[in-house]
Every structure is written in C-alpha cells, then in structure tokens.
Amino acid sequence: MNKDCTLVWFRRDLRLDDNPALRAAIAAKTPVVPLFIWSPEEEGAWSPGPASRWWLHQSLEALSGDLKSRGSRLILRKGSFLQTLTGLLSDIHPVRVLCNRIVEPGWLEIEEQISTLLRAEKIPIVSFNGSLLAEPGTLLNRQGRPFQVFTPFWKTLLRVYLPEEGWTAPRVIPAPKQWPDSLPLEALALEPKIDWAGGIRATWTPGEKGAHTQLSAFIKKRLETYPEGRDFPAQSDTSRLSPYLHFGEISPHAIWHCVADRAAFHPHPGLMRGEETFLRQLAWREFAHHLLFHFPHTAESPLRPEFSSFPWRHDPTALEAWQKGLTGYPIVDAGMRELWRTGWMHNRVRMIAGSFLVKDLLLPWQKGAQWFWHTLVDADLANNTLGWQWVAGCGADAAPYFRIFNPVVQGQKFDPEGVYVRRWVPELAQMPVAWIHHPWDAPLEILGRAKVKLGISYPWPIVEHGTARIRALAGLDSVKRLIIETR
DNA sequence: TTTTGAGTTGTTCGA
DNA sequence: GTCGAACAACTCAAA
Numbered sequence: 083m084n085k086d087c088t089l090v091w092f093r094r095d096l097r098l099d100d101n102p103a104l105r106a107a108i109a110a111k112t113p114v115v116p117l118f119i120w121s122p123e124e125e126g127a128w129s130p131g132p133a134s135r136w137w138l139h140q141s142l143e144a145l146s147g148d149l150k151s152r153g154s155r156l157i158l159r160k161g162s163f164l165q166t167l168t169g170l171l172s173d174i175h176p177v178r179v180l181c182n183r184i185v186e187p188g189w190l191e192i193e194e195q196i197s198t199l200l201r202a203e204k205i206p207i208v209s210f211n212g213s214l215l216a217e218p219g220t221l222l223n224r225q226g227r228p229f230q231v232f233t234p235f236w237k238t239l240l241r242v243y244l245p246e247e248g249w250t251a252p253r254v255i256p257a258p259k260q261w262p263d264s265l266p267l268e269a270l271a272l273e274p275k276i277d278w279a280g281g282i283r284a285t286w287t288p289g290e291k292g293a294h295t296q297l298s299a300f301i302k303k304r305l306e307t308y309p310e311g312r313d314f315p316a317q318s319d320t321s322r323l324s325p326y327l328h329f330g331e332i333s334p335h336a337i338w339h340c341v342a343d344r345a346a347f348h349p350h351p352g353l354m355r356g357e358e359t360f361l362r363q364l365a366w367r368e369f370a371h372h373l374l375f376h377f378p379h380t381a382e383s384p385l386r387p388e389f390s391s392f393p394w395r396h397d398p399t400a401l402e403a404w405q406k407g408l409t410g411y412p413i414v415d416a417g418m419r420e421l422w423r424t425g426w427m428h429n430r431v432r433m434i435a436g437s438f439l440v441k442d443l444l445l446p447w448q449k450g451a452q453w454f455w456h457t458l459v460d461a462d463l464a465n466n467t468l469g470w471q472w473v474a475g476c477g478a479d480a481a482p483y484f485r486i487f488n489p490v491v492q493g494q495k496f497d498p499e500g501v502y503v504r505r506w507v508p509e510l511a512q513m514p515v516a517w518i519h520h521p522w523d524a525p526l527e528i529l530g531r532a533k534v535k536l537g538i539s540y541p542w543p544i545v546e547h548g549t550a551r552i553r554a555l556a557g558l559d560s561v562k563r564l565i566i567e568t569r
Numbered sequence: 570t571t572t573t574g575a576g577t578t579g580t581t582c583g584a
Numbered sequence: 585g586t587c588g589a590a591c592a593a594c595t596c597a598a599a
Binding site: 232472479486551 | 575576577578579580581
Binding site for chain 1: 592595597
C-alpha cells in the first residue's frame, strides 16, 4: 500500500502557494501525504505560547480546508517527531520526505536527528528554504563574517537577491490510495480551555487566504503613507503580516514580489519610498534570522558578553504591573493591553514598552522576551530576540545605551491626540489631550472632571522616569567600565 | 593599509 | 521656543 508516495512535512510553512517542499512533491509526480506533527515538549522552552497556539489552531484548520478543496488532506499527529515519523513510515512507506527548513537552533537539532533516522531507513529527506529571502550563512561581509550592522546587510541583500517567480499550487494535489490515520484538530488541544481569545478572534483571520487579503489591502491602501504612518499606533498603517510570516502562511518572496512589482522594479533600481521602507522592514526580519543562525545562544544570552553581568533588578511586582498594563504610564499601559487583548502590539509601542521594562524598571530583557513569547500571535524567536536585544542595547546594531525612551515624550509625539491611549486605557478616556500622557501632572479639578482617581481608577507611575533614567545610566556605566577593564 | 564617516526607531541640556 | 551638541563603542565599507 502507498509504496510510492511523497511525505510533505508541514511545520512553519502553512501554505500551498510558493511552498518549495510541496512544489518538489508535485514535480515528483507521486501521491502526496501532507503531515503536521504537534510535539511541543520537543520544542523545549520556545514551544509556541498560548496566543501562538490559538493562531496555529486556526491556521491548521485553514490549511486543512485548502488541502481538501484540492482533493487532499492534512494528516495530524501528536507525539515525538521521531516516533511519529517512524510509526508513519511503517504505515505509508514514502519514497521521500520533503519539508521546509526552520532556521532556529532547536529545530536544526531536531532536523539532524530526523535525518539520521531516515538515512538508516534509506528514505531521503530533503529540506528547502521556504521562509527566507536569502539562505543564512550566504550573506557575509568582506571578511567573510556575518553582518552585525543592518545597512551593509541590506545593501548586500539588495545586490544578491533576485525576486523568484511565484509558484501556484495545482488545482488537484495527487492523493494516496489509502490515507493514514489522522487525529481531529481538537485533539492537539491548541485552543484555550477558557475562551479568552475573543479579542484575538475579532482582530485576525489566520490562514493563507487571510495573508493575501491582508497584503493586498496593505499595498493598496497603506504603502504610500507607510514611511510616516507606521509610527502612529492609532493608525492602521503597518502591514500586520508578522503572524502570517511567522507561520509561513505567506512567503517573503511573495511579499517582495507584490511590493516590488508595484514599484515596477526589476531587478533593483530606485524603489519608491513606501516600497523601500517596507521592504527594509522585511529585511530586518531577514537580518534577525541570519543573526540567530550565526549566534544561536542569543535567544537566551546577550550578544555583547559584558551585559551578562548587568545589574538587573529582581522585582516580580513591577514585572506584573508591566504585564498587566498598570505602570501608570499611559502609552506603555495601552500597548501592554493591546497585546493582551489582540495578541499583537504596534511596533512603535513595542519599543516604548520594551524600553520601559529594561531601562525604567531595570528588569532583564529576557523577562520581556518571555512575556511577548507568551502573548504574541506573531511570536518569532529570531525577531523577538533581535528586538529585545536591540532595546536593551546588548545586541547587534543595538540602540545606544544613552537612548532611553521617555514614555511621555514618545506618547505626545506618536499619539498626539491620545486616540491610542483612550482606546486601550478606557479609564483615561475623558482626560484632556494636554494631560493624557501624564495624568499625574493634571490639576485635581481636571482629574475630577475626567473621572480619574489616581491610585484608584488608574495607578500612579510605578517609577519616576527622571530618576529611573539616571539609575539606568548608572547601571550601564558599570557595563562600560567592564568593557574598558577587559580591553 | 589606514582613515573616515555613517549607522532604524532618542533625550536632555544649555546657548 | 529652537537648535546643536553631547551622550560610547564598535562595525563595515568606501575613499
């Protein structure tokens, strides 16, 4: 039975179009068995968090539906990758296993083990690059070393990257004579037992179709104003493609293609402004993955080793206030609540909230990274790591240590009318614009009219920014001294 | 080879 | 009120 089929192991590539593994399977002209294995234990500390699991559930449902409409199915299994695959091999005897690579330290190890196992069974496993514009390891500076500064990385990417022709999955995907058993999606228990996902559900449409709808709408309506608009969290000028990209529901090639096409840009003479700004963002994702590939320890520890001895504080109460959006700084709290409710936070606010945790509260960036991992639908190890190390100043191309965001100034600059704050911090909804980003300075009479009782309906600031800033600079001074001593 | 200048995302201070 | 300087150290490529 099924002696000549091709097993396509879906993981972080939950799409049919522009999927190199599926493409190769179709080209082999054999029946295709699409498979997904859920094994969170083996993914270790970085197995998907609750918000990501919710997203994954919807995405598997969508992928399953897309496969069905093409006469195929998605086989779902649960358990260790090795055992599940072994079990399946005796069942369907595929002639080859195809998948798309996940360039993350843990996954590369898993792939090694699987490869060894399959080699013993004389079944070739072939993996493809389906998630990155350029293969990690291929973009190096003149010394043959990985880039640690973004701009030279970007220039090199522009020079070497050729947009690939898109590939569309066929109407019918050849099915095996007999399908192996599959678990129902519910058996993976990806959705929360208590339904807290209402806000997320209302915000997102996971799946390949959702990704393309999102991309088209973004290109049509937002790309032109993107360079400025992307910084204002009350506006919807960002692409919101991050969760789709993380789960491979759309490929970066497809995005590049659509955006660059619009700029009539082939190969790479002048991009239009919006296009260039946006593709640079896509390249930041690329940069993050390449860095994690070259420096796999950075998901846990700082790239700049002198930061290992940074005098971080231990303060569970402050951490909890930050997580719940009760720091007393409206823009920070708005961001943290948007995150909790929708599984996503605007990028500008991620920087402000991140800076606040690390510099104002002096709590380790890893705590922030873990919380984001837990709550983001777009949680991505490479992007999360780069972002947090950037904001903490301990990574590649890091923010200078003296760049400490002032949450009031940032709020006034990027949410000038307080629309974003009012949306997510309703207890401040009636505060006049003049005080919305620093209610503690407002006269009692104003507070009273806005029905704000500081310390009761909305917290006093948990730290005073000016003092906290000086404390952070002092902490960073100790790192600086360490650099000088070890030189 | 050495030097030079620029580098995603900022703030504060003092003239 | 506005503006420039200062706030490190290091990476990378162009000159």
